[in-house]
Amino acid sequence: MEDLTYTSESQRQYDYMAQMKQWVSKQSEKMGRPLTCHITTFGCQMNAKDSEKLLGILQQMGYVETEEETADFVLFNTCTVRENANLKVYGHLGHLKKIKQKNPHMLIGLCGCMMQEDLVVQKIKESYKFVDIIFGTHNIFKLAELMKNRVDSNGMIVDIWKDTDQIVEDLPSERKFSFKCGVNIMYGCNNFCSYCIVPYVRGRERSRNPEDIINEIKALVADGVVEVMLLGQNVNSYGKTLEEPITFAQLLQRIEKIEGLERIRFMTPHPKDLSDELIDVLAASQKICNHVHLPVQSGSTEILKKMNRRYTKEQYLDLVERIRAKVPEVSFTTDIIVGFPGETEEDFLETMDVVKKVNYDSCYTFIYSKRTGTPAAVMPDEVPEEVIKDRFNRLLQVVGEASKKNVDRYVGRTMNVLVEMVNDHDENLVTGRLTNNVLVHFPGCREMIGKIVPVVLKEAKGFYYLGELAE
Numbered sequence: 001m002e003d004l005t006y007t008s009e010s011q012r013q014y015d016y017m018a019q020m021k022q023w024v025s026k027q028s029e030k031m032g033r034p035l036t037c038h039i040t041t042f043g044c045q046m047n048a049k050d051s052e053k054l055l056g057i058l059q060q061m062g063y064v065e066t067e068e069e070t071a072d073f074v075l076f077n078t079c080t081v082r083e084n085a086n087l088k089v090y091g092h093l094g095h096l097k098k099i100k101q102k103n104p105h106m107l108i109g110l111c112g113c114m115m116q117e118d119l120v121v122q123k124i125k126e127s128y129k130f131v132d133i134i135f136g137t138h139n140i141f142k143l144a145e146l147m148k149n150r151v152d153s154n155g156m157i158v159d160i161w162k163d164t165d166q167i168v169e170d171l172p173s174e175r176k177f178s179f180k181c182g183v184n185i186m187y188g189c190n191n192f193c194s195y196c197i198v199p200y201v202r203g204r205e206r207s208r209n210p211e212d213i214i215n216e217i218k219a220l221v222a223d224g225v226v227e228v229m230l231l232g233q234n235v236n237s238y239g240k241t242l243e244e245p246i247t248f249a250q251l252l253q254r255i256e257k258i259e260g261l262e263r264i265r266f267m268t269p270h271p272k273d274l275s276d277e278l279i280d281v282l283a284a285s286q287k288i289c290n291h292v293h294l295p296v297q298s299g300s301t302e303i304l305k306k307m308n309r310r311y312t313k314e315q316y317l318d319l320v321e322r323i324r325a326k327v328p329e330v331s332f333t334t335d336i337i338v339g340f341p342g343e344t345e346e347d348f349l350e351t352m353d354v355v356k357k358v359n360y361d362s363c364y365t366f367i368y369s370k371r372t373g374t375p376a377a378v379m380p381d382e383v384p385e386e387v388i389k390d391r392f393n394r395l396l397q398v399v400g401e402a403s404k405k406n407v408d409r410y411v412g413r414t415m416n417v418l419v420e421m422v423n424d425h426d427e428n429l430v431t432g433r434l435t436n437n438v439l440v441h442f443p444g445c446r447e448m449i450g451k452i453v454p455v456v457l458k459e460a461k462g463f464y465y466l467g468e469l470a471e
Contacts, residue, residue, distance in 0.1 A: 009141065010170040016144035017060045017172075023151055024062035027072075027105075037063040038071035042088065043079025045267065046202075046231055047112060049182040050140050051077045054111070056172030057143045069099065073107045073147075078114035080197055082369040086114055093128050100130050107150065109133035111140060115160060116201035117373070125156070134158045137202055141168040163203040169212060177420070179450030180227040180263075181220050185213055185251065189233035191270060193297075194308045195337065195368070195376040198233060205234070207241050210251055217258055226452065227263035227418060228255070234270045236278070249278040256287050262452055263418065263435065264288045268295060271319055272310045283326035289435040291361075292323060295335035299354030300347035303340050306379065313350060320358050331361045331406075331436035338395060339368040339388030341379035348391045355398055361406050361436065362463065363399045367392055400462075407438065407460040414470045415440075417455045419448040442467040 006012040041051040079085040100106045115136045138161040188203040239246040301312040423429035430444035454470035
C-alpha cells in the first residue's frame, strides 16, 4: 500500500475497503457470481454489535451475505466467557475444514474475545492451519486491511492487540433491525470480578466522546431508528476516562433530548455504583424504558466477597428499594451464578431470598463454569455437580413462579408495544416488546414493524402476553 497521509484511521480503513472491493470484483468476475460471506456470532450484545460492524465492512467490499455452508468467507466472532463457548468454535472449525477441502478458495476468519487468549491462538496455529485470519476485540475495524494482507500474502494473518486506547467508530455497519440499534458508549471493564475473563480480553475501560455518541444516535434516528440500546460492560463507569468527565446519567439526559427517538435502553449497570443521580434520571425520563437489568450473581454477602463484586446483599436490596421508590413499575431482571466455589446451602438460600424479595421479571441463571485465567478458577471447595444441579433446579422453579405472577399483573391494561417482527409461528400475528422488555403477540401485519402501537394485554402466558390492537 502507498505511504499516504490519512486524517483518521477510519479514512485509512475505507482505502483498504476500496482496494478489497476491486479484488472482490475480480474474483466475482472469475466465478461468474457475487462473492458471499457469513458471520456466526457467539456471546453478548457487544459481540452482536461488533458483528453488525464487521458485516457492514464486508458489504462495503462487495460481499453478499449468505449461509455458512456456501459462503466464500466465513467469520466467527467468538465468546470466551465459558469454556463451553470455546468448544463450540472448535466444533465449527472441524466442520468447516471438510468444506474448505472441497472449496479451497474459501477464507475463514476468527475474531473476538476467544482470540485474546494466547493458548487459543497457539492451538489454532498448530491444529487449524487452514484458518486464514485471526484478530481480537480491539481491532475489528481493521478487517479490510487484514483481508488485504491475506490475499496478498497467501498465508495465515494473525493480529492480536493486548490493549488499546483507540476507538474507531466511523465505519460501515449493517443493522439487524431497521428500527432499533445498539450503540457502544464505552469499551472494556475495570471491575475484575473473580470469575470473569472479560477485563482480560476486552481491556481497560475507555469511553466514547459524548458528542460522537449523540451524533451517531441522531444519524440513526434520521435513518428510521426509534429505539437505541446503550452498550457497555459497566455503563455506570461511562465518562470517567474522558478529558472532560461526564456521568452516565448526564449522557442519558442529553440523549433524551434527541427528537424522534422514542425509547432508550441500556446494559449493563453494575450494582456497586448505580447512583442516585441515575435513579432520578430514570424516574424523570419519558423515553428510558421501565427495565433495569441488575446482575446480582449471588445473594450471599460471603460469596459476593469471593466474587469481588464489592457490594453486600443488604446494599443490593437497598438499591432495588431506592429504584422502586422512584420508578414504581420498574421491571428488574438479573444474572445469577449457582455453584460458585465455596457456596454452601446457607449461601444458596440467601440467593433464593433475594430472588423472592426482588421479584424479578426474569433471571438469566448459570451453573458456575471454571474459567482458566481467572482467580476463581483456582479457588478451593468446588461444589459437587449433583448439589449444583439440585440448587439450579430449585432456583428455576422459584424464578418461574415469580415471572408468571409478574406477567399476570398487567393483564387488561393497554400498553405501548414496539412491533419487531411477524410472529415465528403464526403469520397472522406480530411480535413486539413492552418497555419492560416482555414480549407481546397480537394480530397485525408486516407494515406495523418498527411502529409503536397501543395494545390491550388480554392474556398472560407465563413469559409473554397475547393481546389485541387497541381501538
